[in-house]
Amino acid sequence: MQLCAARALLKTPLTPWRTRPKFGAVQKVLTKPSAESIKALVLRGPLPPSFVGFFGCKLLRLILTVQGLGAFALITLGVMFSKLGTARSVLRPLIRSQLAHAGVRLLPMVLFLSFALGLVVIGQTVSLLSRVGANEYLGTVMVTAVLRELGPLLTALLVLSRVGAANVIELATARALGEVEALEALGIDPIHYLVVPRVIGMALSVFALTIYLNLCALASGYLWAFLQDVPLKPGEYVQQIAGALEGLDFVLIALKTCFFGVIIATVTCYHGLAQPLRLEEVSAATIRAVAQCVILCVMLDALFIVIYLVG
Amino acid sequence: MESARNSNRRAVIELIDATIASRRAPGTVAVEGVDWTVEEEDFWVIGGLLGSGKSDLLATAAALTKPTRGTYRLFGQDISPTYDNECLTERLRVGLVFGEGGRLFNQLTIWGNVALPLQYHQATTGAEGEMDERIAALLETLDLSDHAHHAPSSLGLGWRQRTALARALTLKPEVLLLDNPLAGLDPRHARWWIDFLFQLSAGHAVMDGQTMTIVVAVDDPRPWQQPGNRFALLHETRFTLLNDVQEFNVLESPAPPHGTDLL
Structure with missing residues (x-):
């Protein structure tokens, strides 16, 4: 009899000590698992070993992420408009702080990058264009490659790496430490206080930094062309650029850069705030956020290329 | 006279047959079958061991989380079904002080x-x-x-x-909820807290002399004994109203020997 009891005990899987309820807290399991717990299991649980299960789980994660991101973006948009005039004295300093973090403090890095970009583009194209006697297309190359594509995308990636990643860590830590709940207890909407200033600040920062990067890249492009003895006067270079630019360029560059900022802010805030995280999960959330930002920015860029081609 | 005064007091927080989910362990019940009415000018002391669900109960009382079952009323308004800005005015009448550094x-x-x-x-x-x-x-x-x-x-x-x-x-706020305010404090700070909260309850100058309703969730209820205070115990997911601080003795029963819960 004792042997049977011992065998039964051995067959019983033991609960790990960490997951056991504490003394005084006899916790009863709710009859139905919540939707959040199922979602968390799909999103963060281990991937199944089978081929079909692996891809099925990946597909489910993709759908849940798209759904979550979409819902979060719509909620943010709703809060932004419904609380347009609320607590301006609190939000203005937060937006200014975001502009300083994601804009002004990144300016030296952006200027260095633009200087290097001018060198890379002009250094490579001058030798090619000189060989075929097409130096008059130097400005066109700068507009097509730098102003329209490389400038906005590089700025977005720079803001993402310097500010976006820090955003996830900051917000996820605040959530894990209960600061977000403290905001709710004070009747402060966390989306309004934490997300809206970041979205506005990053959209304006990416836009402004792109303008600086583009202007500086154009100047450094001419400098490198001058150093390589290209027979091109500054006036001709400016005329080439002005000739290559269209009215649509200004609108699309402004829209594209603002959307890049919105994407970076929304995705990083979503990964920092939307799910309850433990401190040890913050790094994984940061990696996910950065990867998704890069993918979404590139996809948006591709969409704008299509608009250019059609327009 | 006392009973006449008591009968005129309004209910500020009402939980009727409420089940509250645990926030630390999603999918589990922290407290169930809570029938609790906090009236204005009450001073409630909720005792319970670590992890007994005191924080979850306070979060629900402060309208931060909704009960999974039952009814929750704040200043007479049923706000269980939705938590939106409509109840913001009521929520701002409740202050919540978190434990562990606030x-x-x-x-x-x-x-x-x-x-x-x-x-x-x-x-x-x-x-x-x-x-x-x-x-x-x-x-x-x-x-x-x-x-x-x-x-x-x-x-x-x-x-x-x-x-x-x-x-x-x-x-x-008219109601102040405090989650384990004395945890980790030295005796000097702890004494200050107890005295200050009793002053707040009676009407402090910093609150323009208005009396306050106070709910304190604590591990050790003994320092909070004062005539007129009301006591409740959270133990093994049950919420029990007590008549006297002496009834908290159940919290002092020894913990089961390590490993007995496996058998």
Whole structure:
């Protein structure tokens, strides 16, 4: 009899000590698992070993992420408009702080990058264009490659790496430490206080930094062309650029850069705030956020290329 | 006379047959079958062991989380079905002080932390002109004036906990909920807290002499014994109303020997 009891005990899987309820807290399991717990299991649980299960789980994660991101973006948009005039004295300093973090403090890095970009583009194209006697297309190359594509995308990636990643860590830590709940207890909407200033600040920062990067890249492009003895006067270079630019360029560059900022802010805030995280999960959330930002920015860029081609 | 006064008191928080889910372990019940009415001017002391669900109960009482079952009323308004801005006015009448350092915002100074609710709700509360005076008076009363421009992380637990109390009092709430305010405090700070909360309950100058309804969730209820205080126990997911602090003796029963729960 004792042997049977011992065998039964051995067959019983033991609960790990960490997951056991504490003394005084006899916790009863709710009859139905919540939707959040199922979602968390799909999103963060281990991937199944089978081929079909692996891809099925990946597909489910993709759908849940798209759904979550979409819902979060719509909620943010709703809060932004419904609380347009609320607590301006609190939000203005937060937006200014975001502009300083994601804009002004990144300016030296952006200027260095633009200087290097001018060198890379002009250094490579001058030798090619000189060989075929097409130096008059130097400005066109700068507009097509730098102003329209490389400038906005590089700025977005720079803001993402310097500010976006820090955003996830900051917000996820605040959530894990209960600061977000403290905001709710004070009747402060966390989306309004934490997300809206970041979205506005990053959209304006990416836009402004792109303008600086583009202007500086154009100047450094001419400098490198001058150093390589290209027979091109500054006036001709400016005329080439002005000739290559269209009215649509200004609108699309402004829209594209603002959307890049919105994407970076929304995705990083979503990964920092939307799910309850433990401190040890913050790094994984940061990696996910950065990867998704890069993918979404590139996809948006591709969409704008299509608009250019059609327009 | 006393009973006539009591019968006129309004219910400020009502939980009827409520089941509250645990926030730490999603999918599990923290407390169930809660029938609890907090009336104005009450001083409630909720005792319970670590992990017994005190924080979950307070979060529900402060309208932060909704009960998974049952009814929840705040100032007579049933706000169980939806938690939106419609009940913001009611929620602002309840102050919540978190334990373990009060969950202050580390990017703000002590002044910034205390001023934030007033700055954010300026339009709602109409307290635009008197903000600086209000914050200064609060910091002075809670002996925080010298630390006003320090970061929370540079202060000890006792001062951070006081800052959390000041932050909760900024909007002059009618009800104050405190989650384990004495945890980790030295006897001097602990004595200050008990005396100050009793003063607040009776009507303190910093609250313009208005009496307050106070609910304190604690591990050790013995220091909170005072005539007129009401007691409740959270134990093994049950919420039990007690008549006297002596009935908390169940909390002192020894823990089961390690490993017996496996068998």
